[in-house]
Amino acid sequence: MPTVLTFEHPLNERTRTFLRLEHLFERFDHFAPQPEDWATRAALESLIEIVAITARADVRNELLKELERTLETLRRIASRPGVDPGALERVLSDLERSRNTILAIDGPIGQIAREDDFLKGVAQRNSIPGGSCSFDLPQLHHWLLQPPEQRQQRLADWLVDLRPAHQAIALTLSLVRASAPPRQAMAEAGFYQEALESQVPPQLVRIGVDASSGLYPEVSGHKNRFSIRFMTIESEERPAQTSDDIPFRLTCCLF
Incomplete structure (x- = not known):
């Protein structure tokens, strides 16, 4: 089997934010x-970037909207016929638990880390190349x-009100990724384009490429086409x- x-590639801003946060949480969990x-x-650098994203985007409300929308879709x-009641009930239970955990957070997501004076000082110097040297930040x-x-416990404390967001994002993206099977497609002369249904546009496209081809895809797109x-x-x-002409696997994910 070829590798x-x-x-x-995300097709809306909400999915783009979720993917960036997923990437940063994975990097944090690798190093912490x-x-x-x-x-x-x-x-620490991953944490600072997570805090910066959650400060700019209303991640709490975006997650709650996405969880509610997914719950409504599954209930419908x-x-x-063919729906596994047991599997559906487990997913619904996970979604409701995740929603309730987000609702229970007192204040904006990431507020604990955002208001920490030590982290504020590191974040300010971190924007300068080499600004976190020992003489800059003793x-x-x-x-x-x-x-x-001691360091690991402090890192964990900063993430107390961010972990529920991490779990909700992981659950949401797992459902999106599993929402459609891959299909074979052909990029003629290395180019492929597809129009999308404007009423129910996909949230994410996934592209599978034979590793031996030495190629990678550059994707541009929005809710109407990619x-x-x-x-x-x-x-x-x-x-x-x-x-x-490049054969590849294409998945248009919409949950």
């Missing part, structure tokens, strides 16, 4: 358990020299669209 590389101070630095299909340098367990260009990387040259 298939999967690429994703590691004892080295450089890993703690990487986890409960009586359809308090950070001192904190990084503390035992790993296009894909398959690009090749030649050494010491700018990427260029391939002139070959």
Whole structure:
């Protein structure tokens, strides 16, 4: 079986925000358990970016809207033939639990970390290249020299009101990704375009490419249509669209 590389592209702002937060939470969870101070630095930088996104976007309300919409969709299909009542009930229970946890958060998501003076100082210097050096932030340098367990506990404390958002985003995106089966498509001369149903546009497109092809997709799109260009990387040259016909797997995800 050939190895298939999967690429994703969001088709609305809500999904774009969720994917970015998913990426940052995964990066945080990779580095936070590691004892080295450089890993703690990487986890801290991920946390600061999570806080920045949640400060700009009303993630709490966006999540609640998406969870409510998904609950309504699933309740409508409960009586359809072929629906597994047990599996549906488990998903509904997970969604309701996630919604109730978000509702129980007192204040905006990420407020604990956002109002922490230590994190504020790190975030301000972090925007400067090399600005988190020990002489710039001696308090950070001192904190990084503390035992790993102490640093990890502090990281966990900052995420208390962010973890429910992480769990809700993971649940929402898992349902979106599983909402449709992949289909075979062909990009003629490396280009593919598809119009979308304007009333119920997909939230996400997933593209599967044979790893041995040496190609990657560049996607542009919005709620009405999307296009894909398959690009090749030649050494010491700018990427260029391939002139070959490229078979690939396409999934238009809508839940």
